[in-house]
Amino acid sequence: MKRKIVLLGATGSIGTQALEVVRAHPNRFEMQVLTAATNAELLIQQALEFRPQAVVITDEGKYAEVKAALTGTSIEVLAGSAALEEVVQYDGVGLVISALVGSAGLRPTIAAIKAGKDIALANKETLVVGGQLVMELVSKHGVNLLPVDSEHSAIFQCLVGESNNPIERVYLTASGGPFRGKDRAYLASVSHEQALCHPNWVMGAKITIDSATLMNKGLEVIEAKWLFGLEARQIDVVVHPQSAVHSLVQFEDGSIKAQLGPADMRLPIQYALTYPNRVGNNFKRFNFADFPSLTFEQPDTDTFRNLALAYRALELGGNVPCILNAANEEVVAAFLKGGVGFLQMSDIIEETMATVGHIAKPSLDDYLRTDRESRAIAKALVIKNKTYII
Ligand code: NAD
Numbered sequence: 001m002k003r004k005i006v007l008l009g010a011t012g013s014i015g016t017q018a019l020e021v022v023r024a025h026p027n028r029f030e031m032q033v034l035t036a037a038t039n040a041e042l043l044i045q046q047a048l049e050f051r052p053q054a055v056v057i058t059d060e061g062k063y064a065e066v067k068a069a070l071t072g073t074s075i076e077v078l079a080g081s082a083a084l085e086e087v088v089q090y091d092g093v094g095l096v097i098s099a100l101v102g103s104a105g106l107r108p109t110i111a112a113i114k115a116g117k118d119i120a121l122a123n124k125e126t127l128v129v130g131g132q133l134v135m136e137l138v139s140k141h142g143v144n145l146l147p148v149d150s151e152h153s154a155i156f157q158c159l160v161g162e163s164n165n166p167i168e169r170v171y172l173t174a175s176g177g178p179f180r181g182k183d184r185a186y187l188a189s190v191s192h193e194q195a196l197c198h199p200n201w202v203m204g205a206k207i208t209i210d211s212a213t214l215m216n217k218g219l220e221v222i223e224a225k226w227l228f229g230l231e232a233r234q235i236d237v238v239v240h241p242q243s244a245v246h247s248l249v250q251f252e253d254g255s256i257k258a259q260l261g262p263a264d265m266r267l268p269i270q271y272a273l274t275y276p277n278r279v280g281n282n283f284k285r286f287n288f289a290d291f292p293s294l295t296f297e298q299p300d301t302d303t304f305r306n307l308a309l310a311y312r313a314l315e316l317g318g319n320v321p322c323i324l325n326a327a328n329e330e331v332v333a334a335f336l337k338g339g340v341g342f343l344q345m346s347d348i349i350e351e352t353m354a355t356v357g358h359i360a361k362p363s364l365d366d367y368l369r370t371d372r373e374s375r376a377i378a379k380a381l382v383i384k385n386k387t388y389i390i
């Protein structure tokens with residue numbers, strides 16, 4: 001029997017690569033639901049190819065366009081964010097791939113877990129914002145939460161067969177992004193076009209900016225804490241510009257296991273879909289001749305302050321990572337529009353973290369309120385900073 005999949009964020013970088021994996025294994029998987037925020041055209045094309053039971057377009061202004069294009073098919077068309085929480089609960093859903101971007105992933109992921117559905121999680125912001133709550137629900141409802149993020153998939157793969165062996169430390173590898181080795185004077189005037197040129201990976205705009213600021217690695221440190229039950233002091237970041245070693249686990253005897261492979265997100269996506277099995281494919285293989293040397297260096301957290309801010313948020317705990325994430329989503333959106341400078345992003349995140357009230361054990365409502373409040377403060381700081389620039 002084919003495994004039925006709900007794909008949240010089907011039109012994005014991870015979403016389209018997940019569909020490539022499904023296309024490569026037509027006898028194993030079937031798309032039950034596809035969702036998108038605004039890209040009606042691509043969602044319609046995907047719906048006509050994969051013939052799901054339903055599609056969701058969260059931008060209600062695009063509903064009529066999608067509905068008209070799918071008239072005459074049996075595909076149900078829904079609109080609005082609340083519909084995401086509905087479709088993840090459909091009968092027969094075997095797996096929900098969470099590939100939307102930002103804290104918008106929190107509510108549908110929680111709804112899916114409560115409905116007893118397994119999750120393949122690309123949307124790291126969900127664990128950054130509400131990791132404690134999400135992991136409690138995962139264990140209460142006995143679902144599998146399978147990492148898609150390449151570093152976390154690497155750690156997950158290194159842990160196979162090690163269930164009785166505690167982790168001493170994990171090393172998350174970071175490419176360093178397009179500005180590795182640059183100083184603050186250089187970074188003060190970089191544009192979003194420069195920041196969008198990632199050396200090794202082609203990804204959505206938000207995560208590409210996060211990679212340039214090292215916030216992506218900061219979010220991944222927090223994600224690793226929750227996925228693998230670690231303390232902050234057990235999570236290290238090592239800059240590895242070749243992106244061949246996807247991450248490493250050190251055990252109590254000092255031995256280290258690493259996972260390597262091509263920089264191709266279809267591999268961790270496929271592993272999350274076929275776990276615990278590995279399934280053949282014809283994706284491009286790793287070639288050692290292309291990598292005569294693999295190098296490792298310390299991250300520069302004085303220049304790229306976001307990584308240090310993420311460790312601070314993790315240590316403070318409670319709703320502080322939620323504040324960090326919300327402020328970051330706002331400054332990245334502003335940076336992409338030219339509304340704030342590269343270095344100011346960290347300043348605004350830090351100030352938002354110092355302004356919003358801390359809550360030690362937040363409920364879902366506390367997280368949602370914190371998210372709204374932090375965004376409002378960060379937005380106001382963006383406007384204030386803009387007037388300074390002018
Ligand atoms: P993307 O911007 O390319 O795609 C995002 C998808 O989510 C799109 O389908 C969009 O329509 C949908 N979406 C965006 N905002 C939404 C909202 N508010 N409500 C509902 N749907 C919304 O992003 P991406 O690069 O594919 O990243 C998706 C997630 O996966 C992010 O959390 C990212 O950090 C993570 N991730 C991505 C990569 C990668 O290679 N792209 C690697 C590791 C982890």
Ligand code: MG
Binds near residue numbers: 149150151220
């Ligand atoms: Mg990653």
